[in-house]
Amino acid sequence: MMNGIDDEQQYDFRTSEGLRRLLARLCGPGAGAWERDAEARELMLFAADKYRLLARKHSLDPWEAVAAAFEAMRMRSTLNAADPWAVVTHAVRITCIAEERGQGLLCSTHQARRAHVSCFHDAERISDRETPLWEYHPAFRVTDEPDIDEAAGEEPAETRTTAMAAAEEAAVMCSMLGWPLPVVRVAIEIICNELIHSGDRHRAHERLRRDIEAEALLEIPRTSWIGLIRIVLGSSGPELASTNAGRGMLLRLLIGESLPSLLRDDELVLAITISAPANASR
Template sequence: MNWSTRSDAASATFRNSEGLRTLLDRLQSNGGTGWRTDPEAAELMRYAADRYAALARKHGLDPWEAAAAAFDAMRAPATLRAEDPWAIVTRAVQVTCIAEERAQGLLCSVHQARRPRVSSYHDAERFSDREHALLDYHPAFRTDPVDALPETSEPPRQVQSAVEDAISLFTLLGWQPDRARGAVEYICGRLADAVSRASAYESLRRDYEARALLDIPQRAWIAMLRAVLGISDHMHEHTTAGRGILLRLLVGEHLRSLLHDDDLVADIVDNLPRAHE
């Protein structure tokens, strides 16, 4: 026989509001020790689990989770003073069950789910569970086709001027014009796609196919990289050798000034590509 159908008078007293008030007053006396020692406390919790089982299942919870919410409400001083203690407990259990369900859907704590500004959001869901494609879900996920993008403008004149001056420097110091232009423009193109000058330098240093395509010996290729991009070394980071001629030209230094840099000129001249190489 179900325990709720017992005829025991002691277990039946708390089923009405006044009986619950009397029992709670006794359980909470002496600092609440009655909750641990009074046999009727266990009967009350079993009754609460049975009473709120349907409400708990409605929100996807276990009946004993609803009983735990009822326990918290019963310990509140306001419940003792209420005109109908069971009404207070029932409402508290209902609110807690709703918050528990929303917390599970929102992937947050129950405390957060009780807040209106949080509970107003819809439940978290996987994009793969939706019938429509991700791009149809929200405009923020859409991108225009590549051919619809506006044409990119030409590089700024300052950049073009710096590239031309760099080519002129190598030409004046003995490089063949076509070879100098092809190599400098290739370096600048790779630099535009790199995250930093140092990474561009390391990538180009190992680019054997480009060196073969441009027909430049390794010694001359490394010297050109060192001159254009600067020395990839923290010790030279803030020196003229570390900046490279491209950066120096971009910040306003003139070609004539570069030609007066003896170390730069000597490095380029000493590593010129020879006719037999």
Template sequence: MITATQNAASEDYTSSEGLRRVLKRLHQQGPGAWQRDPVAADLMSFAAEKYAALARKHGLDPWEAASAAFDVMRLRSTRLANDPWAVVTRGVQVTCIAEERGQGLLCSTNKARRPHISELHDPERISDRETPLSDYHPSFRTTDHFEFEEEPVNDEPQTETSVARASARTAVADAVRLFTLLDWPEDVATLAIDRVCETTERAGSRASAYEALRRDKHALVLLDLPAASWSALLRAILGNTHPALQATSAGRGVLLRLLLGETVHSLLHDEDLVFQIALAAPKRGERS
């Protein structure tokens, strides 16, 4: 429980009305009152203890919160508020949040208070990412443009779309079968591969989908998968997205290899792929 030291006049600044009286008296005494008045010193100690937990929550020292409280207490709006302590508490909370954001964004607290600055993410090193930036960012990619002669279209677009969808469904079913043969529970493999396909369709590219899926904490909970199994499944299904490996088996991934005509039987002869999938198979009772 927070305790406060009262001065000889027994001013109870722990209540809102008591705080109002102390703030008005200090204001009327003029410059230097906060330095000379013993109640002001007790009030600041009380504020440091009162907001210590809030300060620690945002990685600050309790006296940094007390300093923020001091700034709010000197405002005219605080003395005239219906609940001065509520105003002080809110002011300290806003300042602590801004201080934390300022430290994360490597900028001043005043800049961190601005909405267009605070909404930015903290700086991060390229080396902190599991996947190198050059593997998925468009700025690091080069594409060879080839001109192909257009072939005459004999079938209706709807028929071609139906064939493509049927091929995709077959590839997904074969991928599930491959994982099931390598000790993955069928229901887990089905749900996980379906989620990968849906995300890839929305993302538009395998590289973007991989970046989104590897941070998908909801999928780990939904599928009850360990993080290592989820990462291995993504690498196996989507392949390595580095441009230099796009023409290799490791770069294509299971789904693309199945769509290109490979069979489950041929994939089972890929020792590296089989070892990767089988080793990451979730054990019974193992959770993320």
């Protein structure tokens, strides 16, 4: 009787040894073995049921987990492992996590597996939060609030421009100089989001410069994308930090410069015109 039980476990793919036997048989015939083998179909149905809850936990379809299990089962390391099912389960779990992170980060599963990418939180728009980020995030703090003489009831002499208004004015100015308004609005929104997440203009500049996905989303030449980043955030060179070129258009609007004043800046106007997609070289 014991021998009968051992033989049944050996040929049952639900056990590790049974899975090893089946995988060894499927690896032997060559191409098409998985399609022709009836037991392979039963194995995939069993995997769909086995990993159904794991897939649901990560907001995935069960068959996405089955696809991950299939890829793991085809590897030679799974066949030679001490516990093949443990290897498959671990591979499915890692893939489900990467799939969920990729959907949240709006990137590929391959990128989501990288630690320097998965460490970020899911993508979100500024409008997704109840309190606008420009009201409390330090990236938008350019100067201290002026003192108000409450006894005299005096208001500040200068009304400060909000970050949203500054971003809109920057988009309007670029549209006046050759940029399509819908494109430049989205581009400046991407730049502002990165500035918020980075908390530093120079760090945001470097990350945006390497953001190929944003460039592809906007469908503009790379020279236009790089030029717009420099125009909005300013040049990153320390020797230009105290100049208009170093401050950038967004900061200049935030500290009180008006749109007509920026339009009188010949260097800024020339930079915006040259970087417009219609004028830039790919």
